[in-house]
Amino acid sequence: MEALMETLMGNVDWAEIGWASWDTLVMVGMSLLFSVLIGLPIGVLLFLTGKRQLLEQPVAYAVLSFIVNVLRSVPFIILLIVMIPFTVMLIGTSLGVAGAIPPLVAGGAPFFARLVETSLREVDRGIIEATQAMGANVRQIIFGALLPEALPGIIAGITVTAITLVSYAAMSGVIGGGGLGDLAIRFGYQRFQTDVMVITVALLVIFVQVLQMAGDRLVLHFSRK
Amino acid sequence: MIVFDQVEKSYQVAGRAIPALHPTSMTIETGEVFGIVGHSGAGKSTLVRLINRLEPSTGGRILIDDEDITRYSAAELRAFRRKVGMIFQHFNLLASKTVADNIAFPMKLAGIYSKADIRSRVDELLARVSLSDHASKYPSQLSGGQKQRVGIARALACRPTILLCDEATSALDPQTTQSVLKLLADLNRELGLTIVLITHEMDVVRRVCDRVAVMDAGRVVEMGPVSEVFLHPQHPTTRDFVFESENVDHDELQEDLQKAEGRILRLTFKGESTYRPLLGSVARESGVDFSILSGRIDHIKDTPYGQLTLSLVGGDLEVAMKALEAAEVHVEVVR
Structure with missing residues (x-):
């Protein structure tokens, strides 16, 4: 048995895999946190300034929408490289787990913002109208009605964003970002260690599965339909 | 207000x-x-x-x-x-x-x-x-x-x-x-x-x-x-x-009226008069014969009302009309 393991997975350093998994977890977790913190208000603003909405502002909407579109249309691998000077300015290094987080947020936040905008648009206009008729101000409409009503959609958006960030985080190995992606590239690809490649991919698949299942559960829990 | x-x-x-x-x-x-x-x-x-x-x-x-x-x-x-x-x-x-x-x-x-x-x-x-x-x-x-x-x-x-x-x-x-x-x-x-x-x-x-x-x-x-x-x-x-709201087909009603003989009246009763046995006594007094072409008796909020379309034949039409109006029935001559 041990001999078999040795032949099949001779190159696998489990401690290394453990560290890399932890790094991926940290990168995804931190970048998800900041993507939500930045993307949520942007998404709400996109929604509110949109056509026939509460704070209709064609110019503000166009500007915001343009920035979001630019960030979303740049392929992430390019964004990783373009962001390097900015990342260095922001946290002092563009390497390692910390260095990967700013480009991940730059990719994740606009993505999440669009998902928030879409889920807010799904809220029945009648509910906004009813809340207005009760004498609510804009802040109360957002926090009292819009966000609670859109919560299942927003949670689904967080799940999709988290999964996107898993694949982005793996890509950040290219610029020395650390984590499972880094491991896959350095050992699996550059040193032809297929066993390392298989293990890292399997771990990423499991990670995504767990995220999706957890997200679906939460959506179900908060859906009252 | x-x-x-x-x-x-x-x-x-x-x-x-x-x-x-x-x-x-x-x-x-x-x-x-x-x-x-x-x-x-x-x-x-x-x-x-x-x-x-x-x-x-x-x-x-x-x-x-x-x-x-x-x-x-x-x-x-x-x-x-x-x-x-x-x-x-x-x-x-x-x-x-x-x-x-x-x-x-x-x-x-x-x-x-x-x-x-x-x-x-x-x-x-x-x-x-x-x-x-x-x-x-x-x-x-x-x-x-x-x-x-x-x-x-x-x-x-x-x-x-x-x-x-x-x-x-x-x-x-x-x-x-x-x-x-x-x-x-x-x-x-x-x-x-x-x-x-x-x-x-x-x-x-x-x-x-x-x-x-x-x-x-x-x-x-x-x-x-x-x-x-x-x-x-x-x-x-x-x-x-x-x-x-009354489920009346207007054209059908007009067709029915065409077939009817004599004078056609639409009577509208409101409130108390809805329940009074008026038509029989008017018919006896004036000698007219009537047939009901269409009608509805219902409530408007809390007030009862009735609306009947009648055709009247024979007798003294004038007397009948007077008697109905005296009983506070709204009379509309349809034909």
């Missing part, structure tokens, strides 16, 4: 002003149930939204208890809206909140009620709309009629003086419509609530309204007490609505 003084509303579409409501003046009295009936697109939805300024008017003044609400600041408007409840065709309950939380929502938004106040008011309202057992359910677990009762309870939470009903029964089956209308009528009586109700069903107007305005293409084409408008409709649109 709600006074419309030359109120108008138009929408800007591609740089052109499209009128949704032509200059309209009318008065809705405190404590009455005022119906606005019209086909979709007639402007009734716009009209009712002008009252709580969900739609801003583009001309004229709207006075509510002598205050011009079109001049209100944003903050004044929000305070004013708390005194105007509104219910909707599709209920517009928050799916993410329980029944109790939906009812508490306007009170929480107002920010002037204590938690204890809110709780006791919610319990009171739940009991009033007979939903006490459903307090912790979510709207998706309720039937249409129950949802609308939650909507009504929510609209009443901040003790409004005016209740706006936007097609409140149009999504409900006939039986549920009945019970919701009864609830509205009871609330009007108990609380002296002014109710403005828009609908496309004349039957809803007949059941609960005191007065009615009929709208067509952005204009009020007929207005008056329901019994007047309902029994003696003047405008073609009003007639359509009345015929529709």
Whole structure:
């Protein structure tokens, strides 16, 4: 048995895999946190300034929408490289787990913002109208009605964003970002260690599965339909 | 009292002003149930939204208890809206909140009620709309009629003086419509609530309204007490609505009248005279024979009425007409 393991997975350093998994977890977790913190208000603003909405502002909407579109249309691998000077300015290094987080947020936040905008648009206009008729101000409409009503959609958006960030985080190995992606590239690809490649991919698949299942559960829990 | 003084509303579409409501003046009295009936697109939805300024008017003044609400600041408007409840065709309950939380929502938004106040008011309202057992359910677990009762309870939470009903029964089956209308009528009586109700069903107007305005293409084409408008409709649109509500096919009726002999009269009884055995005695006195071509006996709000179309043959027609008019029956000569 041990001999078999040795032949099949001779190159696998489990401690290394453990560290890399932890790094991926940290990168995804931190970048998800900041993507939500930045993307949520942007998404709400996109929604509110949109056509026939509460704070209709064609110019503000166009500007915001343009920035979001630019960030979303740049392929992430390019964004990783373009962001390097900015990342260095922001946290002092563009390497390692910390260095990967700013480009991940730059990719994740606009993505999440669009998902928030879409889920807010799904809220029945009648509910906004009813809340207005009760004498609510804009802040109360957002926090009292819009966000609670859109919560299942927003949670689904967080799940999709988290999964996107898993694949982005793996890509950040290219610029020395650390984590499972880094491991896959350095050992699996550059040193032809297929066993390392298989293990890292399997771990990423499991990670995504767990995220999706957890997200679906939460959506179900908060859906009252 | 709600006074419309030359109120108008138009929408800007591609740089052109499209009128949704032509200059309209009318008065809705405190404590009455005022119906606005019209086909979709007639402007009734716009009209009712002008009252709580969900739609801003583009001309004229709207006075509510002598205050011009079109001049209100944003903050004044929000305070004013708390005194105007509104219910909707599709209920517009928050799916993410329980029944109790939906009812508490306007009170929480107002920010002037204590938690204890809110709780006791919610319990009171739940009991009033007979939903006490459903307090912790979510709207998706309720039937249409129950949802609308939650909507009504929510609209009443901040003790409004005016209740706006936007097609409140149009999504409900006939039986549920009945019970919701009864609830509205009871609330009007108990609380002296002014109710403005828009609908496309004349039957809803007949059941609960005191007065009615009929709208067509952005204009009020007929207005008056329901019994007047309902029994003696003047405008073609009003007639359509009345015929529709009575399930009368107008063309078929005309055909039937063609076949009938003699003089054709439409008699309208209202109140007490509805129950008097009048036709027989008139027939005996005047010697006319009559046959009933069509008829309906029903209630307008709490007043019984009957409307019969008769053909009269032989005898002394003059005497018959006089006797009917003496008995306070409205007589209209159809042919």
